Amino acid sequence: MATESPSTGSSRPTEDVGVGARIRRYREERKLSLSQLAEDAGVSKGYLSALENASGSHTKRPSAETLYAIAKVLGVTMSDLLGRKLLTAASAEIPRSLLDFAAQDGVPEADVQMLSTIQFRGDAPRTVDRWRYIYTAIRTSEAIDG
Incomplete structure (x- = not known):
């Protein structure tokens, strides 16, 4: 998927920068420990910690399966974790x-x-x-x- 850079108008690949921060935020909102999320999602605690702490290029990017498992445990969508909006039907106004x-x-x-x-x-x-x-x-x- 590509996005348009506001400053240059050029297309560039969308990076998953901030995925770890979003995972941490959702995990903390749900009062889950790192160990509990790792166990429930079927990923190693060390890998999850590396994702949350954005250990740079040394951290393997999460697969779609891993993101889905984490999102499912957190009760969010993969697009929530990726910070991307999906094109869906117009949502109703929130009461x-x-x-x-x-x-x-x-x-x-x-x-x-x-x-x-x-x-x-x-x-x-x-x-x-x-x-x-x-x-x-x-x-x-x-x-x-x-």
Whole structure:
């Protein structure tokens, strides 16, 4: 994939600069240890640490399979980790009550996007308390997946 450089207007390959920082941010938002993420994603703790700390050219770039495994554990998309937007259907406007809930409870952006798609009998939740209840139920249900 190529992007256009704003300063020169030329096309250059998109680098995965910042992937490690994004992995760390999402991991910390979810209060996962480095060891737990590594184990759950099936990657070595040392490699994950090297990715997060951007050990430069000595760190092997993550494969799509590795990024997918990490993204899945973190509950984000690969595009979230890569810092790239995918062309998707236009997203619906995020309800004010959801934005208020997210601000009050420090809900990660990826989770807000997921919640914004929830409708029950054609309507989205309307109150901060209802968003909190639904989010808590989703988070609590993670243990059921084992």
